[in-house]
Amino acid sequence: MTSIELLEEEMAINSTSTVERIIFHIVGPKLKTPLLLTEVDDPSTHSDFFIDRLIETAKGTAYTFNVASGVRDQVSLAINSEHAFVDCSEILALRFQELYENDKRLIPGVLMFLKIKSGNKHYAAIIKYDDIKVISYKTQATLDGKVKPILDLILNTFVQDKKALQKSALININNGAGQLVCIDRSGKNGDITDMFKKYLDASRKFTHEVLVERLLLALTETATANKDIVPTEIFRRIKTAAKDAISTIENFNPKSPSALLNALFGPLHTNEKIKSIFEKALKKQKIANETIKIPTEYFKKAARKVRETQEGVRVIYTQEHVDAGAIEFTDENGYKTFKATTIEYRIDDEYHGKI
Template sequence: MATLTDKEIEALKIENFIFHVVHHRADDPILFDDTPLSTFEPFFIDRIKETLKGNKFSFAEISQVKAKLNSWEKGESNFVDISKSLARQFHRLGDKRMKSGVLIVIGLITGAKKFYSLIKYDSEKVVTFETKGAQAILQAVTNNFTESPKALQKSALIDLDSKDSEVVIIDKMSRSGISDFFKEFLGVERLRNSKEMTVDLVKAIKKTVRTHLGDLPPAITSKVAEKVVEIAKKRKDFEVDEFFTDFLASMAKMKSERPLTKNWKA
């Protein structure tokens, strides 16, 4: 997944697409044989691109999801049957706290590469209207797909051909990682532990700071690691956007407090 270039991301195409209704307070999911994508491919491609911002995991050897997708890739099972099996597994692991929605199963290609996407979309009630002459008739719609970030509850983008069978995951139940439910369903584990990720983060920020030494105050350029730890400790979970907002805000504060010199670029 790390080798997916911007060009490859823009070239993503959906080859296989289907969804099934899950967590609707019944013993079994509602399964379909076909859900034509029609003209809505760009909508779902955008949801998949959102997933690329997620956290990286790898499949455990005992992962049922990995085994089922491998069976599909080898031609041992067809797409629809595999999707139904995944929906049953996903539905069985749920409980009454889970909102009704759909499990979307997608096969993707970009160039010669193939990927798989599993998305849990929650059903959200929205109010629409239709017009009859000069009258507006309100209608409640529950079964829908919206662009709301809250609706896309869980999403996994899977690369079976990568070295570690890499999985990129977004799980709204665990903002910086993965919920126990989704972890059990997918059968995944962290690609790297917290210590390794912290070391990589510090290295990346140090490299960026070195590139812009002339534009940064000494308090930042001389104490990068300390500043990263200080900011990280203030938040329970690590999130990229929030971390860099805090980091850049601290830089801006130091810049405003430091008197200008001939060597300082405002």
């Protein structure tokens, strides 16, 4: 089983999941260091609110930590050690605050660190909420001189502005290497911003080139599974037709597949069976939540082409063969004929599936 399969199986966040611990710190361009706050006393009061946000995050883009990622190490320590949770959250906040040194345009806000229990698994989440009024948040001083947030007042701001949640990463460190599912409202094509990627020290699980190849497989599998209704003229050249269809779009969002399906299947793009099988094919290829940017002129025209008759006679040729008269195709009176002309046969032997 691959790491991405582990990711999809194990990152199970749903309404039965609970937030066990929450702590957040204030970050911003006018601060030299983060304003460190104390851990929330009773996270259960607001657990449902955050779980709903993380269910949305779980539909984001898959990332993996880079080798020797400091964020992965801090998250792993925080999840596995009860005493390290607060200290690790402060280190993560300090790391985020450093981003403001390079870009003062970044909006101030709060960096949240959460520990989530889902079934018998524990996950972590890092959430960045934007709020230009963050410095005026109501806090209380504790007896030992620390600063305690009044969470109810702060959450009111987040509830009123759904767009305040700018960046979110749901993190799984149960299987060693560590995987993430991320959303970033400032990113494009499913990518998180370079800044957030640098902070997490992570890379996208699949490049856009790999995603396009998997999308091609999902399309061809969908056509094969619907061979009984897909027109023959499409099915007999399905790879070429699928590549041509993908080349007609600049981006693919699995939540809105109509344009792509229409480019390949025409009026059949509304067929419920085709839509259902395509959705399953995307899941099989592990790209059901991946927004894809189609690279310009990604598919190069294949040098060799193949035609096979109803009787099983197959010919492989190039356009140069046609231009030179080495092979000729005709279509007369309902019959298709091809004629190959050569001075000798290079192979004239038994055939067992491979030459």
